[in-house]
Amino acid sequence: MDVKDILGLPQISFPVLENNSQPHNQSQRKPDDISREVYALTGGLAPLIPAVDLSLLNKRPQSDEKVIWKWLPFKNSARKDDLQLYHWVQVLNGVPPTEDYSFAKYNKSADITRYTDEEYEKYLANPKWTKEETDQLFELCERFNLRFIVIADRFPSSRTVEELKDRYYSVSRAILIARNPSSGDVAVHPLVKEPYNVSHEKERKRAMSLVLSQTRQQERRDEEVLAEAKRIAELRLMTKVAEEAELVVTSNAGEDVTERANPSPSNMQLPPIVVPSPITTDNASTVASLRMLHVYLRTYALEQMLQSASSSAGLRTINRVDQTLQELGVNLKPRVPTKAVCAEHLELRNEILTLLNIQKQLQNKEAEGSSFRDGSNCETTGTPKRSHRGDQDRTFVPDNTSSGGERIGKRDQKRKASGRHSEVPSSPAQLKRQKKL
């Protein structure tokens, strides 16, 4: 819509069927019987509940009817006095309209039960309220149609709105129950079912006014405190779960958690150094949060596990893991995610992480090695390693042994001393040396 563009409001539309939803959606199309400009005034959309029947807007009186307008008196059933008012009325074919004033039907008032004096004596006596006051209250309620603010204003003795409401509702409730002691219908009447609670109302209004009168600073401070509280609660939950996990460790269960946190001899698969402990807590807390869901999809669970793993490992590492998976010919998201498959998938990912870590270790070792030999001249770590990261990832693509051959030759020219170096087969090491030289 042009108006929305001018105001800079976002347009709400379905992403897929943006342009073509017209034929399906009747309300977008302009109704045929009113002109385009008139329709556009409504914002281009038909109103939810049309106040006036659109077709009547354009209706013209038929040629055989004669329409005259006359200034006539009318009857208003909503008025209780005899005031006679006049207005312009359409007269068709000499017949003046005889219906009641069209707005009289909107004159609705609330249903207020009035009590008799006997009933007052029997059920409604209250130390804080005299009969006079109660009568006055009811009078005002009827007159002002339960607008308690106005009633409180007009009430002769000063009483708070809550007190008035309390008195009115408790009296009405008592009357209802008294008049229908055995009827079950009364029990569902809202007056009976939900009695007015003065203290609650007072408290509620106080809280409302507090909230409304808060300054912006206070709002901000409140938000901060809430966020902090949430963080603390989450931390507590995680540590609690981690503690639970460790308890399980001591009881020698065969959980995933156990293996990683505590290399028990029967389950040792990988040397513990390579597996950092954050993975433990993440896994355990993910499992706990999944269990709290009561029902979840296997793919969702897998995603949660992956997310917790990636939060501890870093985006770059995760991309490398994904790349390795692709090279190995494994689907990044298993096509048949059964429990077994998901478990295997996660295991595989962890093993790839281990692999990447070991590769890094290897590089570090070699860097140390070359720093030994070169003495002070060399740059040990730093950029050279980084620039050929791409190469070292391709561990599962046909090996660069051929390129390694050339390099060995070049290296030997410069470095006569150690023949040992040519034994080292890994290509990243060779590349590194190449750059140094």
Added chain:
Amino acid sequence: MPNTSSSKKHCQDQPQLSGPIPKSHMAKSEENKKNSGKKLKDVEISVPIVYGNIAFWLGKKASEYQSHKWTIYVRGASNEDLGVIIKRVVFQLHSSFNNPMRVVDAPPFELSEAGWGEFEIAITLYFHSDVCDKPLNLYHHLKLYPEDENSSMSTKKPVVVELYDEIVFPDPSEAFLARVLNHPAVHLPRLPAGLTLPPPIPVEDASKRRKGDTKDNPLSQWFLNFSEADELLQLAAARQQVQAHISKLKRQISLIEGQHKQLKSSSDQ
């Protein structure tokens, strides 16, 4: 076959069964038998499902607004009746459809419609009260047109997109467990020893249940097969490769460390 002790689910010996998912398959529970005194937290029920759509091009009978006839559905992975777990399924269609919220109260949980557009359908699964009182949401992008833009559309061969997933109930109630104990649509773990279950509430008779499964569904000829065997093989092979590489690298590291030591001792002299 992946049978290594490091896999999360195995606390004991149970080997993985390859091949298409068999009935009463024993998936592993999380904690061990020492904790079997606890309530049913040790037992996890999983229900394998397949959901997706099949779309037929209407060919000559296609109009501008109804070019395809499609069916969206949720079925058991082995075409068993899901009615024992799912009470009803609600499909939320695009707002341009009449009554976009379509409710299917009885299995088979499918919905057929005609249209021209592809959009995301939100599928909400409502379970029986003893199963779970929270509904589960799935999302499926309705596919009508074939992947390959150049391939011609035929009225005989539909476009089929199916996705496999499993509904997991991590802590089922005893009543639920009793009810589904031997149902083919449900995968149950090995129950802890000494677990006595209340007698199941009498199930509807078998004939009524039969109609809920999708084995004889007219569309069943187009259903895809989902076998975990291939995936497991693939993963096992990959893991082997990775492990081999790891050991190779470890050997290199120790080799280099040896060299460093020698160097150090030689330079110190």
